[in-house]
Amino acid sequence: MRRRPIRRGVGLLACCLLLWAGLGSGPTSRPLSPGAGFFEAGMAALEAQDYPTALTRFNEALRADPRLVRAWHGMGLASVGLDRPAIARDQLEKAYSNGVRDRSLIINLAAVSVASNATPRAVAVLTQYLAGRIEPDEPALNALATALAHSDDAFKQTAVFANAVRLYEQKNAQLESKRPGERRWGVRWMAAEEVERRVQRMQEHDAKIAAVVEEIRGLDARIARASTNNNAGGRGRGFGRWGRPDGDGGDWELMRLRGEREMKARELGWLQRTAPRPRYPRTFEMAAMDELAAPPITAPQFAAVKGEVEGEEQASAAKPPAETKPPQPDPSVKPEPTSPRPEPAARPEPVEEKPALKLTPPAPRKQSLVRYAAAFPVAPGLFVTAASAIEKMRDVQLLSGDGQASRGVVVRVEGGLALVRADSIRMAAFDLADRYAGEPVQSAALMEINVFEPRAEMIDGKVRPADDGWTVAFARTPRLPGSPLLAGGRVVGVQLAARDSKSDSVPAASLDQVKALVGRDAPAAGVAKTDPTLRICQLVVIVEQ
Incomplete structure (x- = not known):
């Protein structure tokens, strides 16, 4: 089971991250939720696939807060692990009705x-x-x-189903x-020409069915x-098996x-049983609670695909029912008179019983840790930070001092710096200086x-x-890398403090490196009058160990 997802609500996000990282350093402005410890214990039990304990801990978390x-989402996953899908559905519905609408809950x-x-x-x-x-x-x-x-x-037969199909x-x-060059047969990727061949064969088979x-x-x-004629007294007007009038x-x-x-x-x-149609999964793989983003779409893999998809039936592999003749009358046996009876309604297509769906709880994932850095805006929705902060990242989020939070997407990495897009955070961008002449700097750290x-x-x-890169002598060592170096209110570099950096030799990226990273994404210069300390975000990076 994966660790829990990051949520936009800053208060809950903060509780989760503090527990997640196991970090308590630095003062905080408000206490942790009284149920956070129980929630964390529930997540740990899910990770260990101890579903009864997880259910108990999540219940305690809700009672406490x-x-x-x-x-409720965690309780639903625990109930799935206990093979109680109806109860799990009620619990997940409660999470949904209380505003949890993230991707993992939907799936x-x-x-x-x-x-x-x-x-x-x-x-x-x-x-x-x-x-x-x-x-x-694709998974959704x-x-x-x-x-x-x-x-x-x-x-x-409903309009809802038809709209969903469209x-x-x-x-x-x-x-x-x-x-390009591939199509999907059901949920399987194949070469486009193979899918076209299957579609053509399916259409020919459907024509036979029709x-x-x-x-x-x-x-x-x-x-x-014939039944109406018989019931109306029409017996004796037909011809028997031997071609002569027969009562x-x-x-x-x-x-x-x-x-x-x-x-x-x-x-x-x-024909219906052997129709060459796509077969859809009978196992529904559930999502871990932190699967908030859709996975990237992989590159084409198939130059050609031969044969049938595993588990699919082939019309050519089965034999049609043996030819049988309609029952023939025995001339020596007189049939019993038919009694009036209603004919069955015309329903040529039999109802196929659907196989039971198997639920697969999310598989346990690698343990995660949290890494922190500073980030500052250089254009609307674009933030510069230290590249070291996003190495081996699985997820990234930005938090501002005024309570804004946004999921981040890495745009590019260059020269020890990274450019991250976070469109939901609105704040004035920093301007880049035209040049740096060696004057003293300040850092909003x-x-x-x-x-x-x-x-x-x-x-x-x-x-x-220096030839091997910039260093900065500070009065105090910044705790987190990624904050801007400012001269005259404009960015002239970025400090890249590491855990073992000393205050008189903190590594930094130069103005040229910042310009190379930002490129044409930087807007026209115009010094913002907003306090620089109010335009710094904290970058929260989830990293797989």
Whole structure:
């Protein structure tokens, strides 16, 4: 089970991160949630796959602090581990109704909804999530495919189902456009020409099914007419098996038509069972609580794919039902008179019983640690930080001193620096200086870790340029790397303090390195009058060990 996800709410985020990192250094402005310890214990129990203990700890967390609504998500995953999908669904619904709408909860709620025969609910939450996304999310799209495939016949007749199918086709085409030369057969990637061949074969098979369906409908109509004639006293007007008038010829004709329909129904059943259609997963892999971002789309892998997908049935591999003749009358045996009875409604397509869906709890992941750094804006939504902070990162988030929080995406790394995009944080950007002439500098530095309200302080320094890179002599050593070096209010470099850096020789990136990183993304110069210490964010990086 993965560690818990980062949430936008700064108070809860702070509690989780402080426990997660195991770091308590530096003063904080408010106490931890009274239920945070129980929540952390529940996460540890999930990690160890001790589901009864996890359930107990999450319950204790909610009793201690009802605001820890993400504990309902943890309880749902614990119930899945205990093979209680209906209970898990109720618990995940409580998390959803209390405002937890992250990606992992959506996928997990959909999974338990399908497993507890509430497929329409799964389709509803997945379509709402996918409709609001710009980029494709392949696991979520696969989850929607699984939910649609497990829908019953009644739901398939609704407008909700039809709209979900259209959305799936739209998002699937968008996903396929990311991997030129490939298409998806169900949820499997294949060479485009292989998929086209399968689609053509499926269409030919469907044409055969349609022809047999029409034959069955024709036979149903003939059976209905023959039955009506018999019931209206039409016996004796037909011809028997031997081509001469027979008082019971109508009964024999009705028997022959019913036998022919039964044979066609068997043929239809065989065609439907052996239709070369995509097979969708019977196992729903659930998401860990910190899987907030869709995984990247992988590069094309298939030059060509031969043969069938594992587990798929081939029409050519099965034999059609043996040819049987309709029952023939024995001339020595007189049939019993037929009694009026209603004919079955024309329903040529048998209802196929769906296999039970198997839920797979998230697999345990590597332990994580938290790394901190400073970051400052150089353009709307673009922040500069130290490259060392994002090495082997799994997730990154930025926190501002005024309570703003945003998920970050690394744009590029160059010269010991990294450029991170965080569109949700709004603050005035720092201007880059045209040149640096060696004057004294100041740095708006984070001197301590504060997971609630990070605040920067101005510290004075003197740059010492050298062939092997800049160093800065500060009065005090900055705690976190990534804060700007300022001269005249403009950026002339970035301090890159390490854990073992001494105050008189803190490494730094030069103005040229900053310009090379930012490039054309920097806006036109115009010194902001805002206090520099109010424009520094704390970067929170989740790193896999």
